[in-house]
Amino acid sequence: MxxxxxxxxxxxxxxxxxxxxxxxxxxxxxxxxxxxxxxxxxxxxxxxxxxxxxxxxxxxxxxxPRSRAPRTRPGATPAVIRDRIIALRVELTGNGADAGPATIAWHLEQEGHPAPSTSTIRRILHTAALVTPAPHKRPRSSYIRFEADLPNECWQADITHWYLSTGVRVEILDFLDDHSRYLLAIRAGTAFTGPNVVETMTDLITGYGPPMSTLTDNGLVFTTRLARFKGARGGFEKLLAVHGITQKNGRPGHPQTQGKIERFHQTLKRWLTARPLPDTLTDLQTLLTEFQSWYNTARPHRSLGRRTPEQAYTALPKASPTGPTRxxxxxxxxxxxxxxxxxxxxxxxxxxxxxxxxxxxxxxxxxxxxxxxxxxxxxxxxxxxxxxxxxxxxxxxxxx
Incomplete structure (x- = not known):
């Protein structure tokens, strides 16, 4: 064997x-x-x-490859300081006093200790389970928003599903430009395989030029890095390597990394729900082509300042791969x-x-x-x- x-x-x-x-x-x-x-x-x-x-x-x-990490970490917070931070937190909380990171830093300085940054103090408190998460929803200002600076700087890709009128579940493959939300491709299929994804990506490179990077989940059609048995790269990985395109994959079980395309699927399925279920894959593809035109050219996008994805995609020069072929x-x-x-x-x-x-x-x-x-x-x-x-x-x- x-x-x-x-x-x-x-x-x-x-x-x-x-x-x-x-x-x-x-x-x-x-x-x-x-x-x-x-x-x-x-x-x-x-x-x-x-x-x-x-x-x-x-x-x-x-x-x-041998590790190049330093044997010692002179910048690490000394154990005596960590212990004092925890003791101050317990002491101040027990006294009903303010016990936030800034207050703890002030007390350390008063005692003659070098005070770490407030973010370091906060991290130490979290590690010691001395911070109770606030029950209310996080304010919008606290969210970190990631967006590529140029078109073609990053393409997100994913596979979702829909149903035919016969009850058969089918798949939808889509590629989305991270900067402009421009829907580059959307295709219907019974079940997408690695070669299907390579074919779609090849068509996109021919039509739009190669992107600087891609962002996907860890499905085997996109990457073999988490495959049970290690072996050759998949076809998608090989295609990216040939063009010097940087491949990025989200953390397993963390779909927020691909948040734009996950949110895009809500828009897609809400639009499909307002129409009768298609009878065949051909009918579904006709619907998807109609949706693609509407989404790109007729739907103003709130995150784009009410511009359409097409307007945002064509407004700036396109990024291109910067990495070497691998x-x-x-x-x-x-x-x-x-x-x-x-x-x-x-x-x-x-x-x-x-x-x-x-x-x-x-x-x-x-x-x-x-x-x-x-x-x-x-x-x-x-x-x-x-x-x-x-x-x-x-x-x-x-x-x-």
């Missing part, structure tokens, strides 16, 4: 640990010298030596099947790589860098095939 090797580690933005592991395995299992590995992977020979030494001593964890490094073990093939997942789809029936049953090591795959005999280190993955195909022939 094929599997992604356990020591590959979770992919991060720079792909640091997977790349380091590929370098080490190229030396230890494919027989490259330190100098050859340095040339192939664009690093110094000294770095290859250091990685191999760390791998021999500590295993896969040895090639992980490479993906992976290593994987497999065994050549009876048809002379092995499998690898790329852009959310399982691909079949042709190795040759002469190697049936051979255990192999796959070193993967973006679309390039190097396959070697896991026992001897001999490279037996190389591939450049064609995303439009399932079967991938060997590169000649």
């Amino acid at each position: 094929s599997r992604d090797i356990d020591d590959a580690g979770e992919l991060n933005d720079a792909g640091v640990k997977p790349k380091n592991l590929v370098i080490v395995r190229a030396v230890r299992e494919q027989g490259l010298s330190h100098a050859e590995a340095a040339v192939r992977f664009g690093v110094t020979r000294q770095w290859v030596h250091a990685l191999v030494t760390r791998y021999d001593a500590e295993g896969p964890d040895g090639v992980a 490479s993906e490094w992976r290593s994987r073990t497999d065994r050549v099947d009876q048809h002379g093939k092995v499998t690898v997942r790329y852009a959310g789809k399982l691909r079949h790589l042709g190795i040759g029936k002469a190697h049936t049953g051979t255990p192999v090591l796959l070193l993967i860098h973006d679309r390039d795959v190097s396959v070697s005999n896991a026992n001897t280190g001999e490279i037996i095939a190389e591939h450049t993955i064609d995303p439009a195909r399932d079967y991938q022939p060997k590169r000649r």
